[in-house]
Amino acid sequence: MSIANLLDPITANGGETRFSGLDHWMQGRTLYGGASALIAYTAATRAFPDLPPLRAAQVAFVAPTGPEVELRREVVRQGRNVAQVKSEIWCEGQCTLTAFWLFGTEREANAVHDAAPVADWPGAPEDAEPAMHGKGPAFIQNNFEILRAQEMQGPGEPVVRRWARLTDREGLDPISELILLGDVLPPGAMRAMQRQGPISSINWSFNLLEPEPETRDGWWMSENASQHAAHGYSSERLRLWNADGKQMLDGMQCVAVFG
Template sequence: MSVSALIEPITGKPGIFTLPGAANWMQGRTLYGGASALIAFTQAIRAFPGLPPLRAAQIGFVAPVGETVELSAEIVRQGRNVTQLRSEIRCEGQLALTTFLLFAEPREANAVHAATIPADFPPPPEECEVMPTDRGPGFIANNFELRRAQDTSGPGAPVVRRWARLKDVSGLDPISELVLMGDVLPPGAMRAMRRQGPISSINWSFNLLDTTPSTESGWWVSENASQHADDGYSSERLRLWNSAGKQMLDGMQSAAIFG
């Protein structure tokens, strides 16, 4: 079932909704974080049509998100150029996810500095090894294609980089696609783990660097890199590039490293 079918019931009005095909997006006992973030984002833009482009988001993964959700969205402040908005998901009456979204009109640039293309940017996806998707969470195998985008594998530098694309993007706008895909990889700290164990995202914040993102054939390069890991947690930097090496998203995340 396509992701557009997952979010189709969302009207923007506050209320309780059952999400069709949610089982295809589960990560253990909760909905995959990118899908949960997309649900909250969709609630916001359908509640308040005509918003400026999304520029940034802060997302807290509070509790498991299931098939039946209670959605709400409210404008916190609306200025001449910037609108700040809160969108939340509740399950069984308890807060499960909270997002703070920043939408802003473009202004005349007073500072211009483009993100640099990594020196080790991978070759095109058709030249890269196909990655098996049946060893991880079910939502990966159900919805994504992955290809290796780094030379190393196994233990080593705590960085995970992959070419990734959705199997079905029908009916999904480019910004929604990035919200859905920005959290697709496991934490880079998994490559520094001394033994296998569960991992879980606690939060996610990101800035969009391009409000009209595009890429070739649906392929994006996604990277999670641990900046510091200790005491059972990892501070991660999350980045997403298009097929030409232009960075689209820059983010951070705190991940719990169990085991």
């Protein structure tokens, strides 16, 4: 039901759109970033259904997003192999999210090598212990199953790694599923914070390594690792692997770390 609340109101025409029953997807006073990114992506693909597979995206979380929005989308450029589409969410007269989606047809490979194997493989999700039970924002408690994928707890190396699975995946294609859960974890900088304080995603850029990602039983291993944190911001690397340890998504994010 919660997935339907996110996607059913989105039409090919875009424009003024009202969502209902989004309480389970809120993160404070705004819609969870993965959910708002999925809305923007779905608005683009429903407006332009003949696009090739998604290859990459750049998403900026500009301001809080609520249930009453205006959905804007346009083809910025359509080439022979690559199409770039911009989609935006507007609330109360201001842009709250803007995204560029890069779609590309498959080419004959002239360079081939696999992503490096995951370091410190934690084992299969079926053997992992539950994590974040009763903790975290409402959108996590209501929509995700989270399992431990690293032994470390508390302060330490600025890396957060967890198995994550949507409790409701009905009707979702694999790309939409990755967009919805790609931003689910707190930043790795959380482990380096000197005191508790709020954190907020500012942007999210990612490349898809497979046009049709697959996993087992809906489980994906997500990792947020702070590459550098200072001056109230953290540069984070975000990655997703399937249940067999094959990397499917490689991304970066800027996070505001408040004191």
